[in-house]
Amino acid sequence: MFNQAVFNLHEASKDQVQEFLNSFDTVLTDCDGVLWIDNNVLPGSADAMNYFRELGKKIFYVTNNSTKIRSEFASKAQQMGFIASQDEILSTAYLAAHYLKGIGFTKKVYLLGSNGIGEELKAVGIRHIGVGPDPVKPDYRAMKESDLDPEVGAVIVGFDEHVSYPKFMKAASYLASKDCLFIATNTDERFPRPGSVIEPGCGTFVKAVETCSGRQALVLGKPNDYVKKYLETYGLNPARTLMIGDKCSTDIEFGVRCGFQTLLVLSGVTSSKELEKLRRENTPPLPDVVLPKLGDLLSIPDPVKPDYKAMNPSDLDPEVGAVVVGFDEHVSYPKFMKAASYLASEECLFVATNTDERFPRGGSIVVPGTGTLVRAVETCSDRKAFVVGKPHDYVRKYLESCNLNPARTLMIGDRCNTDIELGVRCGFQTLLVLSGVTSNKDLEKLRSERTPPLPDVVLPKLGDLLSIVSPTNGSL
Numbered sequence: 001m002f003n004q005a006v007f008n009l010h011e012a013s014k015d016q017v018q019e020f021l022n023s024f025d026t027v028l029t030d031c032d033g034v035l036w037i038d039n040n041v042l043p044g045s046a047d048a049m050n051y052f053r054e055l056g057k058k059i060f061y062v063t064n065n066s067t068k069i070r071s072e073f074a075s076k077a078q079q080m081g082f083i084a085s086q087d088e089i090l091s092t093a094y095l096a097a098h099y100l101k102g103i104g105f106t107k108k109v110y111l112l113g114s115n116g117i118g119e120e121l122k123a124v125g126i127r128h129i130g131v132g133p134d135p136v137k138p139d140y141r142a143m144k145e146s147d148l149d150p151e152v153g154a155v156i157v158g159f160d161e162h163v164s165y166p167k168f169m170k171a172a173s174y175l176a177s178k179d180c181l182f183i184a185t186n187t188d189e190r191f192p193r194p195g196s197v198i199e200p201g202c203g204t205f206v207k208a209v210e211t212c213s214g215r216q217a218l219v220l221g222k223p224n225d226y227v228k229k230y231l232e233t234y235g236l237n238p239a240r241t242l243m244i245g246d247k248c249s250t251d252i253e254f255g256v257r258c259g260f261q262t263l264l265v266l267s268g269v270t271s272s273k274e275l276e277k278l279r280r281e282n283t284p285p286l287p288d289v290v291l292p293k294l295g296d297l298l299s300i301p302d303p304v305k306p307d308y309k310a311m312n313p314s315d316l317d318p319e320v321g322a323v324v325v326g327f328d329e330h331v332s333y334p335k336f337m338k339a340a341s342y343l344a345s346e347e348c349l350f351v352a353t354n355t356d357e358r359f360p361r362g363g364s365i366v367v368p369g370t371g372t373l374v375r376a377v378e379t380c381s382d383r384k385a386f387v388v389g390k391p392h393d394y395v396r397k398y399l400e401s402c403n404l405n406p407a408r409t410l411m412i413g414d415r416c417n418t419d420i421e422l423g424v425r426c427g428f429q430t431l432l433v434l435s436g437v438t439s440n441k442d443l444e445k446l447r448s449e450r451t452p453p454l455p456d457v458v459l460p461k462l463g464d465l466l467s468i469v470s471p472t473n474g475s476l
């Protein structure tokens with residue numbers, strides 16, 4: 001009824017509030033940032049939700065959080081004073097299991113996620129592997145095809161505090177098979193949390209696995225409309241549905257895509273300053289109505305006292321002025337958290353060595369490259385790295401200070417999209433060798449489609465140069 005007007009319900013007349021309350025029969029609400037933050041209930045939110053129920057509204061708790069099973073969410077909500085049953089909880093862990101069950105999936109799942117998803121899969125009779133720590137072994141690059149479980153037919157990426165390099169390696173290797181399904185619970189970049197420490201969200205891992213696998217995940221959580229399809233089988237009427245959330249880019253976007261009314265509360269991710277900016281620039285999606293917090297619906301004033309998790313701003317070194325991301329086999333959740341937290345300061349520089357997605361390696365095992373980690377940190381920090389490696393022209397600038405003449409320079413490489421791209425960008429001549437990443441077949445394709453950058457000359461391998469120069473003895 002307010003149609004993306006960002007109308008502050010606090011300023012509404014009694015009649016307008018009544019009209020608003022009469023305009024929906026179903027309430028979908030996000031949880032973290034709307035009802036609670038971590039284990040702290042937001043003041044008045046339980047009263048507001050229970051009030052909707054008293055008015056006869058149907059209620060669903062729709063959360064992108066994949067770490068718990070539905071009964072755990074229900075008991076968490078009940079302990080905080082919400083009336084809630086398991087059937088009203090739509091968590092992404094449950095949706096992932098429901099989706100696979102619905103398509104008749106019978107193979108095993110490789111799960112880069114937590115036990116919440118594992119338990120939901122178990123409940124529908126789907127086997128899974130991968131939950132828990134998978135630490136880096138000294139010979140991690142020796143991973144063999146026989147280390148992969150041939151029964152795996154799907155990779156699910158959810159929130160995983162034990163994320164590690166071997167997990168990326170396994171996920172990408174399973175996904176090298178086209179028949180392997182790729183499902184993500186959600187793509188939230190960060191958890192809502194006040195203060196200067198940043199907690200990377202599931203989207204950080206999804207982006208990393210998408211990068212090293214070269215595939216796109218099917219995302220079940222908000223803002224994707226899988227939830228709507230799910231609820232429509234229960235007779236949901238979108239026009240008579242209200243979506244409540246704390247984040248414009250997921251909750252409100254989801255509501256707008258599904259044709260629901262939307263209420264944004266400012267107690268979580270989207271701040272009133274950000275909302276002002278979106279409104280000024282008329283950037284969709286904009287909420288229909290807005291409230292400082294859900295409890296204000298019943299005008300119950302009470303300050304928000306969010307709890308801080310283990311990492312404190314005092315754990316961050318105030319002298320850090322730059323984050324450099326390179327290849328790191330010991331990549332971990334705390335490392336993403338620290339990198340993103342340092343980068344929350346605009347003055348902190350963000351440098352990446354390179355953005356190579358994968359290391360060259362034959363066979364079906366995929367070895368994720370630095371680009372996987374760079375994309376992950378870019379996602380949770382919401383910053384773009386300054387990349388010094390190929391194909392970026394920082395190398396040329398460096399060499400020009402050593403009196404390099406680009407026109408008289410040859411760049412040799414095995415990879416069109418980094419080595420040859422660098423050469424072309426810098427005005428060098430280029431020689432592609434086919435002994436590494438870019439294969440003869442890839443090159444044929446690029447050539448037939450005339451896709452730049454194309455090399456000037458090409459050789460099967462660099463050593464072949466000698467037989468051309470001196471065919472008899474291979475020496476100069």
Ligand SMILES: [Mg+2]
Binds near residue numbers: 034246268269
């Ligand atoms: Mg939220």
